[in-house]
Amino acid sequence: GHWLTANVALWGASAPGCSHRRITVPRAASGDSDIDLSTLRVADLKKHLKQHGLKITGKKADLLKRLQEHYEAVADEEAVDEPDEQGDFVEAQDEPDEIDTYNAPFYPGDAVEVRSGEEPQAAIVQRDHRDGTFTVSSQDGLPLWDVPAERMHMSRKAKQKADVFAGDVVEAMWEDDEVWYPAKLLRNEGDGTFTVKWDEDGEESIVSAKHLRRPLPRRPLRGLKPGKKLRGTVSRSFNFGTFVDVGAVRDGLVVPFHMYEGKKPKLTPGDAVEVRSEDGTWRSATIQEPKGKRSYLVMFDDSEDEELEEVADQDVRLTRVASLKEGASIDVFVNNAARISGEQRISLSLVESKVGTQPPVRSPDLSPFQAIPHEDWLDAKVAESGPFGLSLSVQPPGGGRAVPGWVHKIDIR
Numbered sequence: 129g130h131w132l133t134a135n136v137a138l139w140g141a142s143a144p145g146c147s148h149r150r151i152t153v154p155r156a157a158s159g160d161s162d163i164d165l166s167t168l169r170v171a172d173l174k175k176h177l178k179q180h181g182l183k184i185t186g187k188k189a190d191l192l193k194r195l196q197e198h199y200e201a202v203a204d205e206e207a208v209d210e211p212d213e214q215g216d217f218v219e220a221q222d223e224p225d226e227i228d229t230y231n232a233p234f235y236p237g238d239a240v241e242v243r244s245g246e247e248p249q250a251a252i253v254q255r256d257h258r259d260g261t262f263t264v265s266s267q268d269g270l271p272l273w274d275v276p277a278e279r280m281h282m283s284r285k286a287k288q289k290a291d292v293f294a295g296d297v298v299e300a301m302w303e304d305d306e307v308w309y310p311a312k313l314l315r316n317e318g319d320g321t322f323t324v325k326w327d328e329d330g331e332e333s334i335v336s337a338k339h340l341r342r343p344l345p346r347r348p349l350r351g352l353k354p355g356k357k358l359r360g361t362v363s364r365s366f367n368f369g370t371f372v373d374v375g376a377v378r379d380g381l382v383v384p385f386h387m388y389e390g391k392k393p394k395l396t397p398g399d400a401v402e403v404r405s406e407d408g409t410w411r412s413a414t415i416q417e418p419k420g421k422r423s424y425l426v427m428f429d430d431s432e433d434e435e436l437e438e439v440a441d442q443d444v445r446l447t448r449v450a451s452l453k454e455g456a457s458i459d460v461f462v463n464n465a466a467r468i469s470g471e472q473r474i475s476l477s478l479v480e481s482k483v484g485t486q487p488p489v490r491s492p493d494l495s496p497f498q499a500i501p502h503e504d505w506l507d508a509k510v511a512e513s514g515p516f517g518l519s520l521s522v523q524p525p526g527g528g529r530a531v532p533g534w535v536h537k538i539d540i541r
Contacts (some may be wrong), residue, residue, distance in 0.1 A: 165195060167291050167342065176344050178359040180377035199345075232256050233277050236293050237286025237316045240264065243279045249273075250283070252318040254294035262295060265315050272315075287320045290538050292342060300324045301339035307361075307455035310343070321414060346377045349465050349472045355483050356462045360476075367402060367412065367447045372460055372476055384446045385487035386463060388478035395424060398450030403428070404443040407509050408521030408530030411441075412447070449478075492531040496524035 241248040251264040311324040360374035369383040402410040413426040512519040522533040
């Protein structure tokens with residue numbers, strides 16, 4: 129929910145005397161650097177246009193213009209007046225265009241010699257402060273320091289122009305799974321590679337320029353209407369559903385009911401499921417192949433011997449379809465965006481016909497317990513314990529499949 133301010137040129141406003149309009153766009157991740165849309169590559173522009181449901185055809189100038197016009201429309205819808213120094217509200221004014229004539233003597237990635245003491249020291253330029261000073265790093269990766277230009281001498285030009293700089297919040301691709309992860313850029317190595325520190329585990333890695341990008345601006349949830357089609361990336365899955373990154377300030381959730389057409393899923397190899405045991409507990413497994421019309425061969429996630437087991441269809445419930453693997457790009461539809469417990473959340477659907485619907489609530493069959501006197505004791509197995517009581521698997525006295533139950537802590541003895 130953080131916001132940054134970016135100056136985005138109105139289309140056609142490139143000549144001196146034209147104006148820039150101040151537009152606010154969501155920040156993709158924490159950090160202090162502004163996101164300049166003009167620095168995005170064609171692939172990043174197309175990805176962001178897809179997330180907004182916009183066309184991706186044309187040259188880079190066409191893509192940038194289309195994205196700028198979209199942000200202007202969003203800004204017009206959400207614009208608010210700002211208070212002046214006296215506290216009165218006045219309309220925001222356009223700002224005059226500034227012509228950038230700055231010509232830097234050094235650029236990030238350049239190899240230089242820094243005069244410091246008796247011997248010059250080899251270093252690599254990391255950031256230009258545009259005031260005659262530069263942040264550099266020694267070639268052995270020691271801490272960064274600032275140096276005035278007059279103490280620097282060019283040794284070798286950078287292989288390619290850098291779009292991100294030391295200290296920037298970035299996204300980098302982990303090549304093993306080809307998924308983009310948030311990171312902090314530590315150093316430009318000057319050879320077309322960069323050292324980053326991953327947000328997830330704090331480890332450092334060297335990545336190539338093509339596997340590094342600025343975080344894309346994030347859209348607010350309040351602009352997402354039911355039925356809107358979005359392109360997203362699967363981020364993580366749980367037994368209650370799968371989260372998908374659709375370029376918004378929060379990932380959306382696809383629950384199992386919204387992963388398939390109709391009332392009952394047609395399970396296929398690779399689908400993640402839970403299988404009910406005789407004691408009523410559930411075990412995670414993966415469908416290997418159907419076995420006739422009413423059973424499946426599955427492999428349990430906790431199986432040590434990796435043997436397949438046959439299970440009945442009635443004892444299987446879907447948790448994730450095979451297509452929702454982590455890092456996969458998929459099309460989804462906005463099912464609902466609502467405020468829950470004070471937080472704005474979004475639910476998604478893979479199936480357009482289910483937009484606006486909610487999963488049915490299934491109640492267990494309690495008929496075997498209706499004739500049991502209240503003073504009778506029943507055998508049960510603890511499935512899960514919590515701060516307020518126990519979740520149980522209760523066996524009917526006449527036999528049959530166990531059903532879930534609950535007992536409050538004050539009733540335990």
